[in-house]
Amino acid sequence: MTELTSRLTDQQLKVLYSALHSDRVGFNPKGFAHVQQWDVRRFLIRVFGFGGYDTELVSIDLIREIEHPANNGGKSRWTVAYRVHQRLTVKDIAGRPIATFDGVATGDAQNQPSLGDAHDGAVKEADSQSLKRAAVNLGDAFGLSLYNGGKTNPVVLWSAAHPHLTIKGPVAGQDEAKPEDPPVEPEPDVTSSEPEPEPTRPAAVPDPDPTPPPARAVPQQEQPAPAPSAAPAAQQQRPGAMPATGPNERQTALDSMWEAARAVNFADGLPAQFETAFGHPIEQGTAAEFRQARDLMTGSAAA
Incomplete structure (x- = not known):
């Protein structure tokens, strides 16, 4: 000191x-x-x-x-x-x-x-x-x-x-050059109904090879499609959020998983737990994985 x-x-x-x-x-x-x-x-x-x-x-x-x-x-x-x-x-x-x-x-x-x-x-x-x-x-x-x-x-x-x-x-003394401040980014919009108005996560970069490991391989039609690179930033999907694509098997499974998470009051913990269980974020998940996560939460709720 x-x-x-x-x-x-x-x-x-x-x-x-x-x-x-x-x-x-x-x-x-x-x-x-x-x-x-x-x-x-x-x-x-x-x-x-x-x-x-x-x-x-x-x-x-x-x-x-x-x-x-x-x-x-x-x-x-x-x-x-x-x-x-x-x-x-x-x-x-x-x-x-x-x-x-x-x-x-x-x-x-x-x-x-x-x-x-x-x-x-x-x-x-x-x-x-x-x-x-x-x-x-x-x-x-x-x-x-x-x-x-x-x-x-x-x-x-x-x-x-x-x-x-x-x-x-x-540092040697008070006159020593201090570290340079990082650029200041805008704070999150706290006027929405989001119960936890924390800072927003930067837009995700799609995985160039979203195919799951062989042990969890699923039919090709269940693989998540990467977001078009030319899409405006405001329209890019936020990690963990439901994709804005039309109704399909994967979307239905994703909706069902989130519904089960909310029913057992586990919505906050789901993204981290999903990545731990399946080795990748929710936005890279498959319909089969969504159904498996749903079944696990439904089973815990029934117990």
């Missing part, structure tokens, strides 16, 4: 300056980039230690509870929405508070067969998003760079409060 008094150690600063690894980035069904809540907590523990941070639910407000009666006189389904205000406090290694950050978010659970599950799912989503929005004040390691066009390239790079360190390591 230098003569400058700091409440953070050099090792903590190195982690905070570090770039967000692409493996930590997930994408929701509409193609919005984000980090998972558990991953945020993992890095809070890594940087500040066990007991090195506190969270406080300042308020939890029920926004709407909507009943959807069944047409045939059967059991109603429910849609619930909550707003959560959460406060994150981080501490130094002596346990003294360093800073406090607030995050506010809404979460919903749609068309659920159980009223209790609908409330539980909506509160959990709002709690998750509010924590992430509070933690993003801690910089790139907590997803700040995703707001710069969905990129993982670091944006903080250095701080005048800690002039002896930059993202590239120690």
Whole structure:
């Protein structure tokens, strides 16, 4: 450390300056980039230690509870929405508070067969998003760079409060040249109804050979067609989103898989789990894989 008094150690600063690894980035069904809540907590523990941070639910407000009666006189389904205000406090290694950050978010659970599950799912989503929005004040390691066009390239790079360190390591003095700032990309449009208005993922580049490995080979007509390279950027399919092609077997299977994911409140986790299970993103999936994923979720729901 230098003569400058700091409440953070050099090792903590190195982690905070570090770039967000692409493996930590997930994408929701509409193609919005984000980090998972558990991953945020993992890095809070890594940087500040066990007991090195506190969270406080300042308020939890029920926004709407909507009943959807069944047409045939059967059991109603429910849609619930909550707003959560959460406060994150981080501490130094002596346990003294360093800073406090607030995050506010809404979460919903749609068309659920159980009223209790609908409330539980909506509160959990709002709690998750509010924590992430509070933690993003801690910089790139907590997803700040995703707001710069969905990129993982670091944006903080250095701080005048800690002039002896930059993202590239120690520097000789305060007059040392600082790393060059990356280009500033537009922030996401937060006026839509998207429950998690995170930064949008850049347009996907079609895989030049989308054919699955031989062990999972399927008929040729089930292979996803790459998006035309001449299509306007605004019309390109976002990763994880349903293709805009006409009805066919693959589209039907994809729709069915997403419906099953929403029914078990697993829509957020589906893209990452699908890629883990099949070795490629959803947009490169086949009808057979979509049906297999659907059957697994339907089976877990039945259990």
